[in-house]
């Protein structure tokens with residue numbers, strides 16, 4: 093298991109990018125809602141190698157209800173990563189298996 | 204038709220604060236509330252997406268509501284009104300701007316341009332065999348140099364029917380095709396602008412219709428690198444670049460943005476006139492870029508990687 097971050101490092105209702113690669117790009121997006129943490133590969137299904145956010149940890153639409161692809165505006169449901177509107181309509185973000193233990197978020201297996 | 208280029212892009216967004224921060228950091232200045240201008244006054248305009256004054260949105264994810272084209276004079280505006288009124292509704296607002304819709308379904312407007320004529324130095328370089336571009340003791344690598352977008356350069360659309368869309372701009376508004384990616388779309392320039400393109404389009408399914416990116420011209424490659432590096436240092440997400448395109452020759456660096464579109468810096472684009480013969484190649488990564496670099500941080504903008512702190 094790999095430690096991703098402390099649970100308290102993700103604001104409730106907010107998002108955080110973790111697992112920076114050698115180029116400083118966050119590989120995984122974490123979203124905290126209630127007692128749950130949702131995790132997705134930081135890549136839009138519209139394009140290969142298309143990171144989602146526009147700034148470090150900025151991954152959500154205005155009211156925080158959807159994940160935004162800041163490339164062409166696709167909106168994804170937080171619960172299952174399905175694209176509801178945008179160039180990847182009908183496709184979904186790739187989920188990453190994570191586990192909350194001891195107040196921290198752990199990667200179950202490499203994405 | 205003496206059309207110059209895009210003057211204003213009007214967006215309806217759901218996170219106006221984030222968009223304001225982005226456009227300021229990108230280098231535009233807020234000249235009026237939520238009007239972000241380049242040095243020649245071309246602008247990106249932000250509105251709340253529920254603002255009733257905005258034209259209706261497309262049924263897709265795009266947040267662009269209207270593209271306002273700048274024209275040379277009132278006579279051009281009158282000619283456009285006469286031409287487009289033949290087969291569509293053209294309205295005139297209190298400021299004398301025309302509003303209508305193009306054949307691709309995008310809202311467009313026309314106004315006597317808001318651009319002011321710039322008189323600014325180009326990037327100066329020293330090249331053996333040529334007269335020095337910079338005087339003795341004048342430094343080229345100045346980290347503190349300003350890097351301000353000079354003018355709105357071009358826009359690129361995702362369009363469901365590229366021929367229909369392109370023919371509207373060619374046949375009805377006098378745009379010229381400079382180059383073409385087969386089955387993707389043409390690069391277009393209007394009559395009062397010699398830039399390689401101010402408009403390009405990419406053929407896509409209908410549910411993708413919208414703005415792919417917008418770009419502003421910078422002084423030159425160095426200023427583009429300076430501006431882009433500053434964005435990366437602030438934690439913004441680089442999407443593609445820096446690199447140099449083949450068609451148009453422009454240097455490029457694209458960023459993701461909270462406006463839900465790529466926002467590009469470009470520099471040193473080719474100029475063309477009536478003697479140019481268009482080139483056509485199939486669209487590919489190789490055709491799109493002559494070379495590509497990637498800005499590699501030693502550590503993430505948000506902090507060092509695990510184990511390197």
Ligand code: FES
Nearest residue numbers: 136138161163164
């Ligand atoms: S890359 Fe995500 S919407 Fe295009």
